[in-house]
Amino acid sequence: MATIVGxxxxxxxxxxxxxxxxPEIAFHPCDGLPHEAIQAAKIDVRAGSRLSDExxxxxxxxxxxxxxxxxxxxxxxxTFTSVESSDRFNxxxxxxxxxxxxxxxxxxxxxxxxxxxxxEPGILEFMIGYxxxxxxxxxxxxxxxxxxxxxxxxxxxxxxx
Numbered sequence: 001m002a003t004i005v006g007x008x009x010x011x012x013x014x015x016x017x018x019x020x021x022x023p024e025i026a027f028h029p030c031d032g033l034p035h036e037a038i039q040a041a042k043i044d045v046r047a048g049s050r051l052s053d054e055x056x057x058x059x060x061x062x063x064x065x066x067x068x069x070x071x072x073x074x075x076x077x078x079t080f081t082s083v084e085s086s087d088r089f090n091x092x093x094x095x096x097x098x099x100x101x102x103x104x105x106x107x108x109x110x111x112x113x114x115x116x117x118x119x120e121p122g123i124l125e126f127m128i129g130y131x132x133x134x135x136x137x138x139x140x141x142x143x144x145x146x147x148x149x150x151x152x153x154x155x156x157x158x159x160x161x
Contacts, residue, residue, distance in 0.1 A: 023121040025057070025075045031060075032042070040153075056077035058075045071128055080101060091104070093144060102116060112127050114146065115149075119160065124161065
């Protein structure tokens with residue numbers, strides 16, 4: 001850690017901004033959530049589909065049929081504070097899920113609700129869309145369902161992403 005700080009200070013003294021160190025996320029929701037947990041959350045119409053497998057963002061898409069919706073679960077190297085202060089989200093409320101801090105937010109532009117659960121070194125995010133063409137037509141309905149899915153899966157959350 002001292003080396004990183006030393007290098008940051010060196011870069012700043014040369015007039016260049018220090019580069020932020022982005023932690024690598026080891027947990028992938030497609031692999032890390034057991035099938036029985038996915039069944040309990042009723043998002044098991046098909047096996048999880050990998051959307052992203054980058055070191056700082058690992059995402060998996062699941063599907064429910066009753067009601068009909070998709071949920072994207074992502075392990076992201078983003079801090080809880082950065083989500084809270086981001087202009088990408090309209091934070092609706094702060095809550096606790098599985099003993100961890102969580103933010104329930106409307107994605108700016110009004111198309112999806114996100115529930116972001118703080119798990120070091122980032123967040124585990126649950127995203128459910130809403131529109132007049134979907135089963136969830138309001139942000140409230142999508143957020144209620146995203147919170148239910150996150151709460152059902154909470155006993156299976158990893159200790160560390």
